[in-house]
Amino acid sequence: MAEENKEMTIEESFARLEGMVKALDSDEITLEESFKLYEEGMKLIKDVSGRIDLVEKKIRILESQGETEDFE
Amino acid sequence: MKNIYTVGQVNRYIRGMFRQDILLQGILVRGEVSNVKYHTSGHIYFSLKDQAGTLSCILFAGNRKGLTFPMKNGDNVVCSGSVDVYEKGGSYQLYVREIRLEGAGLLYQKFMELKKDLEEMGMFDRRYKQPVPKYAMKIGVVTAPTGAAIRDIQNISYRRNPYVQIYLYPALVQGEGAAASIVRGIRTLDEFGVDVMIVGRGGGSIEDLWAFNEEAVARAVFECRTPVISAVGHETDTTITDYVADLRAPTPSAAAEIAVFDYRKFASDLNMIENAMKRSLTRKTISVHGRIERYRILLENGTKKRLVAAKNDLRYYRAHLAAKSPSSLINEKRRFLADAQIAMSDTLKKRIEDRRRLADEYSALLEHRENDILNDRKMRFGILIERFRGLNPLDRLRQGYSYVCDESGRNIKKVEDVDIGDAVRVIVTDGSIMAEVKSTEKNS
Structure with a gap:
């Protein structure tokens, strides 16, 4: 990717979510922290699944000039 | 000359x-x-x-x-x-x-030489390999628009994840100008911005695949900022592009499997994480609720106990104080008297009762005794009758024994009891036989 993306990639989000599940499972954190993590996690899950535009896509043809058109 | x-x-x-x-x-x-x-x-x-x-x-x-x-x-x-x-x-x-x-052999030789050169330049080095993103949303493909490669990639991506966007750069993959076309494709897609790029074509002869052994293509792949998956020909075909690419897929289909993440797995992974989080939090809140409840009970019980204790104390002291008041003292005396009276009459009643009961008991006992004695007698009499029954002399006679006595009726038991010529009476069951002693014989 050419530009710097401030958002987490899906992969990073998954890693973060895994970390959250682990943290939630541990007895170390307080209930307040749990709620915060849970809220954050749910938001992240929504965000990650929302990152995928659920519209079936056709292959686009990219010409040298940077214009695209449908492939069949 | x-x-x-x-x-x-x-x-x-x-x-x-x-x-x-x-x-x-x-x-x-x-x-x-x-x-x-x-x-x-x-x-x-x-x-x-x-x-x-x-x-x-x-x-x-x-x-x-x-x-x-x-x-x-x-x-x-x-x-x-x-x-x-x-x-x-x-x-x-x-x-x-x-x-x-010359020919195929020459190509092979050129291939070996370029491979050696590029390897020496470090273009195959692991440290230049970029990781292929796991969740690419935009995938660039440099291949022929009419070839088998784009069809395979299309099929697999529709099956695995129809939501990712595939950008095809229609390139010339064999013949004159193929290398330049592929290079343009790589640069165009890199400039356009995709998450990952597949560069390749379907199977063919070494000449058909040759463009992917050109140094220009190798350099374009090497310089590409987007991670490149090479997918040239079949599994057995290895080109220079394969060595330079960030990842080598054996076929275009395999490249698509790598580049296009499986949407169902993605969704189920996300779902699993969501469930795990929900479970964790539920477990945690339940445990916290349990703890709160325990403390509540402990606290409640604590106060209750204190309250009860305080009430008891209060009652005790009140009673104690009241007991010391004059009216209470008089009352106490009165009560004592009344109690004594009740106690006395009670004792009297109890004594009479006791005696009556004792008399009853004795009479019952006596009655019982009399019965006992009577029974005892009856039993003993029965035994006697039995014994007498065995002693009946007639029984003996019936068994064949005889009773012998002298004239005066004395039973003769021994030889000495008679003399020769004495008359004796032999008693049998139905009468007696008179006999005379002829001789005696003593058992030796």
């Missing part, structure tokens, strides 16, 4: 002429190998031929590194070297420094 020359002079003269010829001193000759002889000295003797003729060749042992393949008769080769005269034989031959294979 013309001069006469020796053979040696002629040959030397001709050799001189050859040596002055710049073309002959550095020449490339194409032809088919024949009569190849690997001499024990290390020199290789062979001929190059074509439809027009034959040229003798020699590769000296010292130039052996100029031959990088096992040359055999029939190989089409290009030899570089110089044509010179062998004075002793009066013949000329090609002194070969390097031999390259």
Whole structure:
């Protein structure tokens, strides 16, 4: 990717979510922290699944000039 | 008269002429190998031929590194070297420094050389390999728009995840201009911005795949900022592009499997995480609720206990105080008297009751005794009757015994009880027999 993306990639989000599940499972954190993590996690899950535009896509043809058109 | 020359002079003269010829001193000759002889000295003797003729060749042992393949008769080769005269034989031959294979063989050789060069430049180095993103949303493909590769990629991506966007750069993948077209495709997609790029084509001959062995393509892949998955031909085909790419997929289909993440797995992974989080939190809140409840009970019980204790204390003290009041003292005395009265009358009643009960008990006991004695007697009488029954003398007589007595009725038990001539009575069951003692005999 050419530009710097401030958002987490899906992969990073998954890693973060895994970390959250682990943290939630541990007895170390307080209930307040749990709620915060849970809220954050749910938001992240929504965000990650929302990152995928659920519209079936056709292959686009990219010409040298940077214009695209449908492939069949 | 013309001069006469020796053979040696002629040959030397001709050799001189050859040596002055710049073309002959550095020449490339194409032809088919024949009569190849690997001499024990290390020199290789062979001929190059074509439809027009034959040229003798020699590769000296010292130039052996100029031959990088096992040359055999029939190989089409290009030899570089110089044509010179062998004075002793009066013949000329090609002194070969390097031999390259033509056609497919030449391609292979070019491939090996480029591979070696690029490898030495570090272009295959692991540290330049970029990781292929696991969740690419935009995938670039550089391949022919009419080939099998784009169809395979299309099918697999529709099956795995129809939501990712595929951008195809329609490239020329074989023939004249293919390498340049592929390079343009890589640069265009890199500039356009995709998450990952698949560069490749379907299977074909080494010539068909050749564009992917061109240095220009290798360099474009190397310089590409987008991670590149190479997917050229079949599993057994390996091209320079494969070595330079960040990841080599054996086929275009396999490349699509790598580049296009499985949406169902993505969704189920996300779902699993969500469930795990919900479970964790529920478990945690339940445990916290449990703890709160426990503390609540503990607290409640604590206060309750205190309250009860305080109430008891209060009652005790109140009672204690009340007991000390004059009216209470009088009451107490009165109560004591009343109690004593009740106690006394109670004792009297109890005593009468006791006696009555005792009398009843005795009478019952006595009655019981009388019965006992009567029964005892009855029993003993019964036993006696039984015993008397056994003693009836008539029973004996019935059994065949007889009773003998003298005239006065005295029972005769011994021999001495009678004398000879005494009369005796023998009593049997139905009467008595009178008899006289004839003789006596004592048991010895």
